[in-house]
Amino acid sequence: MNTTQTQKTPDGHIKRRHFLAGAGGLTFAIGLSEGLITGAFAQSNDSKASLSAWVTIGYDDTISIMTPTGEMGQGTLTALPLILAEELDADWSRVKPEYAPPKPQIFGNPHPILNGGQATLASIAVPGYFTKMRIAGAQARRILMDAVAQKWNVPLSELSTEPSTVVHASSGRKIRYGEIARFATMPAEAPKISEEDLKPANRFRLIGNKSIGRLDVPSKVNGTAQYGIDVQVPGMVFASVLESPMEGAKPDFVYSADALDIPGVLQVLPLPFGVAVIGTTVEATRAGRNALKIQTTWNTSGTVASIFDSELAKPAYERHAKDPQAKPLDHFKRGDASTSLQSANKIIESSYWTEHCYHAQLEPMNCVAHVAADEKSAELWVGTQTPFLATVVAAGILKTTPDKIRLNQQLMGGGFGRRIAADIIAQTVVIANAIKKPVKLILSREDDMAAARPRPMTFHRMQAALDSQGQLVGWHHRIVAENVDALAAPPRFTARGGRDYIGWNGMEIPYYNVPNVMAEGVREIRGMRVQPLRGIGSGHNKFAVECFVDELATARNMDPLAMRLDLTQQEPRAQAVLKAVAEMADWKKPRQGRALGLALGEYHGTFSAGIVEVSLNKSSGKIKVHQIWLTVDPGLVIQHDNVLAQLEGGAVYGLSLALIEELNIQKGAVVQSNFNDYPVLRMSDMPEIHTRIVSSNAPPTGMGEIGVLPIAPAISNAIFQLTGKRLNHLPMSPKRVKKVIT
Known part of the structure; x- marks a missing residue:
């Protein structure tokens, strides 16, 4: 493979890219580092992008755009090239995505969670790369236009672009990007592009275009996709x-x-x-x-794990949640929660459990x-x-x-x-x-389960303070669990003083206007190889948060929807998804033999609300979810159908976690070995899913996790409406349900 040569400054930034004679195409390299954009391009004998390039334009008008993330069904193999192509003003039919090589100095994600690292996780690909890839596309477009302005001897201001074409309107001349690639030369520095130079949303052709599907889907349908x-x-x-x-x-x-x-x-x-x-x-x-x-x-x-039994350890988890000597670390603070609890007219307290869960990815x-x-x-x-x-x-x-x-x-x-x-x-x-x-x-499925990197088992102690008028004035959430960051992100674990960003994610509730809030964690060390799972910490933490909100609504004699609308008066995006989902589900309509449950989800600025309709077979203890209504505000929508697909997929994943999935540990080893004893949701148990996007002017905020979050708490809340009994332990398996309702 022919590759272009680079010169680098001592700090590793790309400074200049040599111009190479050849017949392949025009390559632009836009590096993302510490928020700075440096760029260059080359001509080479290879029509493919060089290893440090973002865009290659072939003489045949093919546009190859590097994708810095992996594709696992979340759609970034399409979404990220589409963002760059929008500013490049590319003909989408000529765009081909390619995986970027592992070079974080160029392809790193500037999102604060990764801080320049290159990885596919936590729903941060689109939010992290959005502005940088737009600027990269705009720079490439400017270089093309500068080359044409020089060749035709016309002012740059007289030029414009159509899809993959530079246009000089006053003379009627047009030239395709592939033709420009034959004569364009490298400027000494990449063009300076600010956010103000980027397209306004009302001029987008590609972003939000409902006719554009995911590029990976056809090969997955016809069987040619290679895993x-x-x-x-x-x-x-x-x-x-x-x-x-x-x-x-x-x-x-x-x-x-x-x-x-x-x-x-x-x-x-x-x-x-x-x-x-x-x-x-x-x-x-x-x-x-x-x-x-x-x-x-x-x-x-x-080995630490050899003495761990997930069932026998539960009393210790509960003790540590109440132990004043447990030395918890704070995660989120607002006001003075301790004082509000001490001076409360009434304290509401509850607890919640979630079990270890396996990723259950289809491909071994x-x-x-x-x-x-x-x-x-x-x-x-x-x-x-x-x-x-x-x-x-x-x-x-x-x-x-x-x-x-x-x-x-x-x-x-x-x-x-x-x-x-x-x-x-x-x-x-x-x-x-x-x-x-x-x-x-x-790995066989048995060995993958034996070597599982599960979501941790968690215990949650929830306390709330009501004043003499019955208003919610204090909130205390303590989680007891193994620390995910300690294994999955040791540098961050150390930098944050032992706090667990992954495992405690979602305990914060800034969108609820409770004046005094404390969210904190107590670390268990049990030797399990805990890792992130879809939903991140919010997958278990929002279960506790949203079930507890319903318990508080009952204590205040309020409708659960009215309670949440009251708590989110300062957050219009949360209000919008709540009102929309209530309208979709016809929240006030009585159901014969069934009940509705509601939950609000928030993850990295994406808001979602979910309502489920459930029934219960009391003799078997099996919960049946008949319908799910979901609304989402993910900020600017890059791909409409993929947003809905991610929302639906998250709901299915969350439903399986809520009702079925559980890993048990005995003497440090996983008891389950395959899908015969670790069942996942079956097609016969699939409800109807209704989805709606609620538009806002927020920047894109990610979709991969949010669909999981409202499902489990909404089911638990629905069962309370149906039976008057609360299910505070995931999964809500028939055995566990029968124990509560009988």
């Missing part, structure tokens, strides 16, 4: 891993003779994370893994790795949410540098946070380096 599990490379062998049952456990005794007797099994490798079986086919490695499972024993001495975890003979470089084929982390991990294993690791990003068959962790990359590189062959590691 990581589809990758084949010459000389490749296969691997399975019998995973260690908990963090830190190592194989103690491995009897490999039976596995090696299986046709196609080439090698058995005891490793720190388990036992790998290498073979010529997937079937052989799977059979070898099963043979090992019977006789392999594990050394769990010194997999990776292909080929380590060079000198063990100083490698090539990876994987669908990952953290491409740069993947190269850092691989480089660390090989004792080399990340630039020596080439990563080929693949479509992901579901991520939901599971593909943030780089454990599959680490394991594959270790195996490939040991056997000196390209290897494809595929």
Whole structure:
């Protein structure tokens, strides 16, 4: 592959890109770093973008735009190129997205959560890249127009653009971008573009255009889409891993003779994370893994998790929630919650539980790795949410540098946070380096569950203070759980003094006008490999928050909708989604044998409100959700249908978590092993889902998580309306429901 050459300033910013003679196309490189935009372009013999480029314009008018995130069904493979193409004034039919390489110095996300890192998580791709990619597109457009102004000897002010075309209206001349690529030359510096120079929303052609679908969908429909599990490379062998049952456990005794007797099994490798079986086919490695499972024993001495039982630990979690010596750390504060509780006319108190949950991504975890003979470089084929982390991990294993690791990003068959962790990359590189062959590691569902990175088990103690007029004047929310940041984001964990940004996300309630609020956390250390899961911390925290709001509405003798409208008088966007969803569901209409429940969701500035209609089979304890109504204000809508798709998908995910999904832990190991004992939502249990976008003038705020949040609390609140009993423990399984209502 031909690549362009770069010169860099000492701080690593791109300063200038050489002009190379060739017949390929025109490449623009716009680097995003610390809020500064520096740029350059090149002509090359390759019609594809060079590794540090954002845009390539081919002589055939093809426009390749780099996408700095992975695609796991959330739609950024379309949305991000579309944002840049809008300002470039590109002909969308000529745009082709390409995955950007793992180079955060160029492709990093400036959103505060990542601060220049390159990863796909937390619904921050569109909010983080929105302005920067618009500026990058506007700069590329300006360079094209400058080149035409110089060639035609006309003022720049007389030029305009149509899709992929520069126009000189007074002379009637037009020229396609591909033609301009043949003669454009590099300015000494990239054009200065401010936000004021960008298109006003009323001139958008692409952003918000309902006729534009997701670019990844056709290949997924016709079967040509390639996921990581589809990758084949010459000389490749296969691997399975019998995973260690908990963090830190190592194989103690491995009897490999039976596995090696299986046709196609080439090698058995005891490793720190388990036992790998290498073979010529997937079937052989799977059979070898099963043979090992019977006789392999594990050394769990010194592991924290080995004494953890999720059921037996519950009394301790509850004690720590009430223990004044527990030393909680604050997450969100407003006013003086302690004083308001001490002086309250009445205190309302409640508690809530959520269990460990598995990501349940459809595509099994997999990776292909080929380590060079000198063990100083490698090539990876994987669908990952953290491409740069993947190269850092691989480089660390090989004792080399990340630039020596080439990563080929693949479509992901579901991520939901599971593909943030780089454990599959680490394991594959270790195996490939040991056997000196390209290897494809595929974890069985059993091993993926054994090595689960679950959402933590959480306990919530909620307290509220009412004054003598019955007004809500104080709010105290304490969560007891393992710390997700400690495992998933250690630098942030340290920088924040041990606070858990991921696990405590959603405890803050700035949109509710409660004058005195304290949200805080107590850390449990139980040895579980907890990680983010779709919904982030808001997935469990909004369950506690929104159920508690309904409990307070009952205590104040208020309608739950009226209660929320009263609390959100200072937040018009929250009011708008609440009013819209109430209208959709006909909130006041009585239901025979059914009831409605309401919840409000907020995540990083996106507001959603949900209402569910439920019935209950009291003899079986099974909850049936018949209909879901959801409204959302995600700020500026980039792709209308994808916003609704993400909202619906989040609702399905949230429904499954609310009613069914639960991992149990005994002696540090996950009890469940596959979907036979970890069921997920079935099609027969799907309700009708009705969605509506509520428009506002806010900037785009992200869609990947928000659909999850209102579902569980709305179901619990509906059951209270139906039975007068409260379900404060997720999941609301039939067994748990029967225990409460009988």
